[in-house]
Structures are given as structure tokens and as C-alpha cells.
Amino acid sequence: MISDTTRIAAGELSQLLGSRLCHDLVSPLGAIGNGVELLEMSPEFPGIDTSPELKLIAESVSAARSRIQIFRVAFGQVQGDQRIARAGMAQLLDGFSAQGRMQVQLDAEGDFPRIELRMIVLAMMCLESALPWGAKVTVVHGPAGWRLVAEADRTRQDAPLWAWLGGEDPRRPQPSEVQFPLLAEALAQAGRRATWDVDDKGAEIAF
Structure with a gap:
């Protein structure tokens, strides 16, 4: 049986869900961003750092990471007097x-x-x-x-x-x-x- 102290209100549950989704999405996007940086520095791919394709990937990853931070604040949990x-x-x-x-x-x-x-x-x-x-x-x-x-x-x-x-x-x-x-x-x-x-x-x- 769920006690009153552990019961979760519907609004709070949706915030917990939002926080969880944003948290799980940040890691793979960070890995993609790190991969792009490694490609840019790699001597095996000369000139790749100026390629429009890689630039598009880097810009898209940056925009996605910014959007997830926005979603985390908008839909995630706010604790106490932060x-x-x-x-x-x-x-x-x-x-x-x-x-x-x-x-x-x-x-x-x-x-x-x-x-x-x-x-x-x-x-x-x-x-x-x-x-x-x-x-x-x-x-x-x-x-x-x-x-x-x-x-x-x-x-x-x-x-x-x-x-x-x-x-x-x-x-x-x-x-x-x-x-x-x-x-x-x-x-x-x-x-x-x-x-x-x-x-x-x-x-x-x-x-």
C-alpha cells in the first residue's frame, strides 16, 4: 500500500518523467558532440573540420543540447528554493x-x-x-x-x-x-x- 508520504501528485510525476527523459538524452548527444570534436582533430581526415557536412552535424548537436536544457527547465522537476x-x-x-x-x-x-x-x-x-x-x-x-x-x-x-x-x-x-x-x-x-x-x-x- 502506498503511504501518504510517498504518494506522488500527477503534476509532480510528469515533472519527474520530464527530468528522466532529458537526463537520458543528454548523454548520447554529448557522445556525438565528443565524436565530432575528435574527427575535427584527427590527422587521418585532413580538412574535415571545414566540411559543411560536419559543420551541420556539430550545429545540430549544439542546438539539440540547448533545446534539451530548455525542456529540462520547462518540464523537469524544480526542488525547494533553487x-x-x-x-x-x-x-x-x-x-x-x-x-x-x-x-x-x-x-x-x-x-x-x-x-x-x-x-x-x-x-x-x-x-x-x-x-x-x-x-x-x-x-x-x-x-x-x-x-x-x-x-x-x-x-x-x-x-x-x-x-x-x-x-x-x-x-x-x-x-x-x-x-x-x-x-x-x-x-x-x-x-x-x-x-x-x-x-x-x-x-x-x-x-
Whole structure:
């Protein structure tokens, strides 16, 4: 029989699963990256370090590793009062720029609770869904909290999906849109409310 002390809530179980998946994926990607580095240094393959094929592999591995770090924060477990410094936050947000579509600038000082970082990453993923053609995003921290402001030439507007962050009758999300209910859940657990806006020239989330 499972006791109350060992019972796992549904939300916590999904976070444990996310952490496990990310952990298991990091190792093989690291091995591929190390293999690429060894090929670049090997005298048996002169000129391979400048080959477009190897460059593509190296860039893809780097982008995948950055994405897994994003997934680990967004979907993994957050323990206790973990905090992260500004440099670590900036490095993580740079992962959104790995594919070249998003340009992210961080305007914040100090260190921040890991749970806030999770909400920022989930909010960035929400912005990605509205800005699949790319955007310039500024992440600002001030006395009122966080604001993520995106400027873009084109947007994809889907009010029923964004209603998860504040609105009426949110629609059921697709797997690629799970960040919306997850952000809503994280905000509720932290006792916060979000405001949002999506128009023809960009999008914004604040909490």
C-alpha cells in the first residue's frame, strides 16, 4: 500500500518523467558532440573540420543540447528554493536563438528563483507558437514582475489557445502546445496571474 508520504501528485510525476527523459538524452548527444570534436582533430581526415557536412552535424548537436536544457527547465522537476544567476538565465535563453528565428535579449539583474525561470521558459515557448517566423524578444524584470515583449513581422493568432493564460473557454491543446496549460498551472501554484496580448506585429506576456 502506498503511504501518504510517498504518494506522488500527477503534476509532480510528469515533472519527474520530464527530468528522466532529458537526463537520458543528454548523454548520447554529448557522445556525438565528443565524436565530432575528435574527427575535427584527427590527422587521418585532413580538412574535415571545414566540411559543411560536419559543420551541420556539430550545429545540430549544439542546438539539440540547448533545446534539451530548455525542456529540462520547462518540464523537469524544480526542488525547494533553487535559484539561478543572471548569467545562467541568459545562457539558457540563448538556446531559443539556436535555430536563428528568435533573438532574445535579457534585461534583468540579480539571481532568481528556479520556479520563475520555469515560468519564463514556458512563456518563451508560448511566444514561439505565435511567432513561428521569428521575432525579437526582450525579457524584462522590474518591480511589477516579468514582461516578455516580442516584435515580429508576422504572427499566428489563436485566442482560444492563449485563453489558458487568461480568458474564457480555452481549447484543448495539441502536444506541441502543452506549454500553455503548464504555464497556467505554474502561475496558479505561485499565486500569480498573467496578462497577454497578440497582434499583427508581435506578442507580449507579463506576470
